[in-house]
């Protein structure tokens with residue numbers, strides 16, 4: 098187990114009283130996993146991830162990273178343990194008076210790497226994040242995506258086993274977000290670094306995470322393999338997050354002009370690839386009109402939702418619907434004009 102959090106509590110003392118940031122959270126992350134924690138603002142995600150490297154001191158609970166329990170370490174021991182935990186931030190936190198190379202070299206100097214080795218390591222890191230041509234540039238001259246690449250290079254400088262990402266793509270546009278996520282994925286698969294990320298965007302979780310947790314009011318309310326959570330969300334909040342990706346509204350006009358039965362079909366896994374829809378038209382005397390549809394690929398497994406109008410004789414429609422229902426995850430007759 099790379100990360101094990103046991104009964105973590107973080108309470109803030111404020112002038113107005115105490116605020117619970119993290120409320121008895123326990124979680125485990127396996128070596129090499131990408132683990133995403135999703136939640137709305139104020140759910141406690143930042144508090145939780147900042148406790149993982151003790152940027153924030155937990156009120157109680159245990160944090161084990163690669164077999165080391167962090168909360169009981171002395172200052173010196175903690176400084177050493179932290180080298181194994183890289184972190185990147187929403188607003189990058191680069192030093193504006195230092196060049197790209199100097200920003201990265203700083204992390205190596207702090208860890209005591211001999212000067213002669215620093216240059217080579219910086220060159221290697223710049224190459225890894227695709228910024229070799231920007232080494233002497235200052236952060237102000239970089240785009241957001243480039244700044245985050247510097248942040249990533251700096252976080253990886255001392256060969257950490259864990260990378261913590263605090264809303265790392267939230268300040269970036271969608272296409273830059275994609276490129277940063279694919280860089281994180283590459284780092285994970287090529288270097289075997291375990292990644293924990295927090296985000297309010299399900300899209301991020303969908304794109305790169307293996308497992309995920311949903312956080313609300315300081316607690317983890319649902320957890321699991323990303324495909325499983327997307328396909329079978331249990332809590333209302335999780336359903337809302339999943340719907341942000343999968344759902345769509347059907348225009349009112351379509352509902353008014355329908356003729357046969359309107360059905361909503363959920364596909365899961367391989368079923369989505371097996372052509373259930375085309376089989377239905379070969380087997381039964383019905384016509385079908387797809388009004389809306391979407392297939393998302395999560396961990397390369399399809400998860401789909403379709404709305405289809407089925408017309409024809411009532412008996413045939415019923416048989417066709419029964420046929421589809423038997424072969425898909427979930428079928429809802431949403432409207433019946435007959």
Ligand SMILES: Nc1ncnc2c1ncn2[C@@H]1O[C@H](COP(=O)(O)OP(=O)(O)OP(=O)(O)O)[C@@H](O)[C@H]1O
Nearest residue numbers: 109111116117118137138139140141142143144145
């Ligand atoms: N330094 C602090 N002092 C007092 N209360 C805090 C502090 N940091 C966070 N909190 C409170 O703890 C709770 C959780 O906040 P946290 O920032 O961890 O949530 P979040 O899910 O990361 O949300 P956001 O994305 O908006 O930061 C909130 O009620 C917040 O007001």
